[in-house]
Amino acid sequence: MNYVGEIVGVGSFIPPKAVTNFDLEKLLNTSDEWIQQRTGIVKRHWVEKNVSTSDLAYEASLEAIKNAGIDKSEIDMIIFATLSPDHDFPGTGCFLQDKLEIPGITVLDIRQQCSGFIYGLSIADKFIRTGDHKNILLVGAEIHSKGLDKTPEGRDVSVLFGDGAGAVVISRREKTSDDQSQIISTALHADGSYAKELWLPGPGNAFEDDRCTLAMIEEGLHYPKMNGRNVFIHAVKRMAETLTTTLKKNNVTIDDVDLFLFHQANIRINEKVAEVMGIPAEKIFNTIHDYGNTTAATIPIGMSDALKAGKLKKGMTVGMAAFGSGFTWASGLLKY
Numbered sequence: 358m359n360y361v362g363e364i365v366g367v368g369s370f371i372p373p374k375a376v377t378n379f380d381l382e383k384l385l386n387t388s389d390e391w392i393q394q395r396t397g398i399v400k401r402h403w404v405e406k407n408v409s410t411s412d413l414a415y416e417a418s419l420e421a422i423k424n425a426g427i428d429k430s431e432i433d434m435i436i437f438a439t440l441s442p443d444h445d446f447p448g449t450g451c452f453l454q455d456k457l458e459i460p461g462i463t464v465l466d467i468r469q470q471c472s473g474f475i476y477g478l479s480i481a482d483k484f485i486r487t488g489d490h491k492n493i494l495l496v497g498a499e500i501h502s503k504g505l506d507k508t509p510e511g512r513d514v515s516v517l518f519g520d521g522a523g524a525v526v527i528s529r530r531e532k533t534s535d536d537q538s539q540i541i542s543t544a545l546h547a548d549g550s551y552a553k554e555l556w557l558p559g560p561g562n563a564f565e566d567d568r569c570t571l572a573m574i575e576e577g578l579h580y581p582k583m584n585g586r587n588v589f590i591h592a593v594k595r596m597a598e599t600l601t602t603t604l605k606k607n608n609v610t611i612d613d614v615d616l617f618l619f620h621q622a623n624i625r626i627n628e629k630v631a632e633v634m635g636i637p638a639e640k641i642f643n644t645i646h647d648y649g650n651t652t653a654a655t656i657p658i659g660m661s662d663a664l665k666a667g668k669l670k671k672g673m674t675v676g677m678a679a680f681g682s683g684f685t686w687a688s689g690l691l692k693y
């Protein structure tokens with residue numbers, strides 16, 4: 358039997374507290390004008406103190422499962438993409454599984470940062486195509502706000518990131534035609550020689566002594582470090598490259614694609630990718646102005662918002678591309 362994976366339910370959850378650029382002006386020696394001009398971000402959302410990454414994921418998952426029209430007991434695998442886990446171990450997927458009360462099923466955490474959702478989609482697709490699994494819950498969830506340097510020293514990074522979660526349910530379907538709703542193709546890439554261009558150094562076992570020390574914290578090694586310009590250049594190049602390859606491989610032109618869901622790190626990155634590839638602006642669904650960069654949650658949040666806005670409909674051809682820390686990058690093509 359030949360199987361394909363179809364996205365049958367989508368959900369998202371954005372914590373209610375909005376943090377505007379004007380709010381950040383009070384903390385970070387920055388300005389609304391600088392942030393909007395350089396990134397396109399107007400606001401992002403930050404969690405309240407008592408909320409964890411798996412809490413956000415739980416809300417998004419419930420919505421995705423409800424929209425899939427199945428019972429949570431029918432889920433047989435969770436794939437959880439995050440760079441901001443509840444705890445170092447076990448993986449946040451286990452905490453989510455406990456909240457969903459679906460013990461015994463397969464749970465897999467993945468660490469591909471901003472490319473995490475497309476990596477997860479590709480993994481889910483493979484588990485489905487083998488016939489092993491039937492209903493996979495793929496979640497991307499992040500709480501950045503608890504890990505940012507909220508002093509002027511951290512302003513280059515801290516203005517960019519927001520909290521949120523997005524989830525999809527991917528169900529196994531018998532393959533009947535090339536035109537049916539399905540994950541058509543994914544491509545996954547990484548180049549670890551750039552690992553330190555965007556990273557969180559500590560705590561970690563690459564340090565000489567204990568993995569977490571007071572000195573490390575005093576040095577601020579527990580805050581993300583980024584070479585923004587280099588990330589920008591590589592993001593444009595790699596997103597355009599992988600998406601072009603995926604489209605060509607499947608004999609699909611830009612005209613054939615109804616909607617592009619790109620990772621949301623900087624509106625100028627997406628504008629450049631569109632320019633390089635000749636994609637009309639109206640085909641790209643951007644959310645960065647509202648949420649900032651929500652890393653692994655970005656694409657499923659975009660999918661959820663696009664559905665709610667009537668921009669994504671059953672039967673549409675969707676192109677996806679993402680780039681992030683690692684460096685990792687990925688693209689995907691699906692018939693929604």
Ligand SMILES: CC(C)(COP(=O)(O)OP(=O)(O)OC[C@H]1O[C@@H](n2cnc3c(N)ncnc32)[C@H](O)[C@@H]1OP(=O)(O)O)[C@@H](O)C(=O)NCCC(=O)NCCS
Nearest residue numbers: 387388391395471512513516585586588589622623680681
């Ligand atoms: C971070 C980023 C927005 C910076 O934009 P940029 O145009 O490259 O800006 P630069 O880094 O050259 O900095 C320009 C100036 O703005 C200043 N600046 C940096 N952050 C600032 C902030 N939040 N507010 C005000 N000024 C800021 C810099 O200090 C610099 O000042 P100087 O010229 O006096 O030295 C941009 O490089 C970027 O988006 N990179 C990709 C980031 C990304 O995608 N990360 C996630 C990947 S998934």
